[in-house]
Amino acid sequence: MDPVPIYTPSDWLHDATRPPAAPFGSAGRFAVPLHGGRFDRHFHDTAELWFVAEGRAKILVDGAERYVQSGDIVLTLAGDEHDFIEVYETVRGFFAESPVPPGGRGGHRHTDPGLAAGHDVPTRPLPGDFPARHGDGAARKGTA
Numbered sequence: 568m569d570p571v572p573i574y575t576p577s578d579w580l581h582d583a584t585r586p587p588a589a590p591f592g593s594a595g596r597f598a599v600p601l602h603g604g605r606f607d608r609h610f611h612d613t614a615e616l617w618f619v620a621e622g623r624a625k626i627l628v629d630g631a632e633r634y635v636q637s638g639d640i641v642l643t644l645a646g647d648e649h650d651f652i653e654v655y656e657t658v659r660g661f662f663a664e665s666p667v668p669p670g671g672r673g674g675h676r677h678t679d680p681g682l683a684a685g686h687d688v689p690t691r692p693l694p695g696d697f698p699a700r701h702g703d704g705a706a707r708k709g710t711a
Contacts, residue, residue, distance in 0.1 A: 580593055580594045580595060581593040581673070590666070591663045591664060591665060591666065592613050592664040592665055592666045592667050592673060593662075593663070593664045593673070594661070594662060595661070595662060596659070596660070596661055596662075597617075597658075597659070597660055597661075597662055598657065598658065598659045598660075599622075599624065599651050599654050599657070599658045599688055600654075600657045601654055601656060601657045601690050602690055603687075604651070604654055604657075604687070604688040604690075605685045605686065605687055605688060606650055606651040606686065606688050607650070607675060607677070607682055607684070607685035607686070608627070608648060608649070608650035608678075608682045608686070609648065609649065609650070609676060609677055609682065609683075610643075610645075610646055610647055610648045610649065610675075610677075610678070611643070611645060611646075611664060611673075611674075611675070611676060612645055612646075612667060612668065612671030612672050612673070612676065613645055613664045613666065613668070613671065613673075614642065614643065614644050614645055614664065614665040615642075615649075615662055615663070615664045615665075616641070616642050616643075616662065616663050616664075617640065617641040617642075617643075617660050617661070617662050618639075618640055618660055618661045618662075619635050619636065619637055619638065619639045619640075619641070619658060619659075619660045620637060620659050620660050620661065621637050621657065621658065621659040621660070622636070622654065622655075622656040622657050622658030622659060623635070623636045623637075623654070623655040623656045623658070623693065623697065624636075624651055624652070624653065624655060624656075624658045624688075625652040625653045625654075625655075626649065626650065626651055626652060627648070627649060627650045627651075627652050628641065628643055628648075628649045629643070629644075629646075629647040629648060629649070630648070632652060634694075635658075636698075636700070645668075645671075651688045652688070653688060653689045653690070653691045654688055654690055654691070655690075655691060655692065655693040655694075655697070656693075
């Protein structure tokens with residue numbers, strides 16, 4: 568029997584590296600550090616899920632700003648532009664994208680070619696309206 572593949576934190580699974588039977592398009596880890604973080608405003612031709620394992624930040628998803636913190640799951644649908652607006656603590660997480668649909672394109676897509684270069688993500692103090700730790704298991708819609 569073949570061993571189950573284990574991937575290291577530096578691995579990013581995509582068309583060329585993921586197991587053929589894997590039911591996703593790509594997956595990997597991401598980080599937006601407290602100081603010196605960069606991110607690019609982008610969208611995908613696929614759905615993407617983020618699990619925020621650590622940190623706190625404000626993100627943009629399809630025109631709406633939201634707060635996120637460790638334990639949150641963010642789902643962006645195909646075409647939803649998303650970005651990190653500001654960080655309050657270093658954010659680390661995991662992402663997985665659905666398979667690219669027929670006629671779709673993999674990777675980050677940009678509404679303006681200038682967005683591909685990314686931007687510095689500013690560090691800010693934690694806002695007073697940042698939501699308290701939640702733990703009821705219910706879906707939460709962040710506010711900003």
